[in-house]
Amino acid sequence: MIRTLPSSPLYKIGYRIYIAIFYLFLIMPLVTISVLAFNDSNFIALPWEGFSLDWFFSDTNERLGLFADEDLLISIWTSFETGFFVSLLSTIVGTFAALLFEEEQFRFKGLLYFLALAPLVIPGVILGISILLSSTSAGIFIEDNFGIYIESLSPSFWLVVFGQFSFCATYVMLLVGARLKKFDRTLEEAALSLRATRLESIWYVTIPFLKPAIIGAFVVAFLISFSNFNTTIFLIGSDPTLPVDLYSRIKFSSTPVLNAVSFMIVTVITFSAIINIYTSRKK
């Protein structure tokens, strides 16, 4: 049953087969799209027509490859920009929140902590529509009363950034908070008794200790932002992010260039995972 207990061969084999089927189920869609990205065909699925790099490099009208498809490249770039700003904002505010809830005592702390956790249990759709509604109301209110039109309150790049930030900050808070729980508070107290200010003690003592978690949280926030669809779709302006662009292509004009993009994403993620294993093993 477990490592130290003997079990019957039949049980062991059955269990292994189940595991194998599960992993097959897991990698099947990823392998399929990756292989079909190199298919010399104008259709996204089978039959296999031979090997070709057309869907990466070709730039004819009939076959517009990934590196020639300007719209696609722009949406990938938009996703990178969005991801960068979302991670930056949520890393800063999420770390502040972690420090606040772990180290400070104040009134309504429980209520605020509950609100900070709420994005975990609010469906992404709801966050999207409620931020859309409230920012539109705010935009109308400001325009009526002050005569100023603020573009980022209507669907736009920055509204997407704020929308994604609203829940990414929660994940950062939890990741950084988990490491902060292991922090030895006496180190901070030592710094304070050596006449460091509170801010200095956090900057020179606590933050260096949290650094691995902060970097990890930045990466996690970036990945969440990069693949988010449910919240983004409502807040998007004229420039779509990659998932929104992929969605409309899947629905209305699927060509194997979708396979090529998917292949790139799968490859990058897999490589980063391998690098992650390699570096963590060296430590």
Add this chain to the structure above:
Amino acid sequence: MKKRNLTFYLFIVPVLAWLLFLIVLPHIDLFLSSFRVENDDGITVFSFANYLSFFEDSIYWLTFLRTAFYSISITVLAFVITFPIAFYLTKVISKKYSSFMTLLLLIPIWVGELVTIYGWMILLSDHGVINNFLIYIGVIDTPIEMLYTDFSMIIGLLYMSMLFMIVPVMSALDSLDDSLIEAASDLGASKWTIITRIVIPHSMPGIASGGIMVFMLIIGDYVAPNILGGKSSLWFTEQIYNFFLTTIDWSQGAAFGFLLLMLSSIIIWLVLKITGQKLERVGS
């Protein structure tokens, strides 16, 4: 209470701004908008009409119930499928391989839902890999219609959500001392007894938080039902999307959004009550 220093305000101001402007106010506005209706003179008035239309048109509340039923069932299914995997990775396989196999589980999560759902679309289509394979080995002659059915929708929802169950269950199982299982086994307990009396009760916190994550992802999902589901595979989020992006009836959409929020909150609250968990634990 001791005097606050500047650092405290440096921390609390951005956090308050985040919670107030992006969590609290938007949801209040969502709630208020759901009661807004334009009357014949084009003036916005307070009304329950948006909620009434939900109950009057059976397609709305039937979709609502259907979404709730499917979401709960798929969450249970995700648990049944992934529990043996989580158990295997933490308790059976040698530690050397376990970290590698756990990492493999994370790849589909990070690749993102759109790509994996697109992959399933190719796998399940009439000219897709699975149909071709089945024809090739001679099990069937003509392609089975798998795409654009409830079946493909369930596969997609299961695939994109179930991995979020494994991770918290694994961390709960990690903290279970192997010697408890050994002791039970020495005392003659069967595998079934050990699983139901020791392993599952111990990993309840992990199961509850994994279950909540999975349930949330499924009930709020749009991509899988929309891309993989057929004409009859209605999903409640699709109706919200339609009100916002197609028919542009925001206050009706807000009412539906609020109903969805209520549904998911009530179910999550019930799960937390029954399992005796706190929301704080779900995060960790």
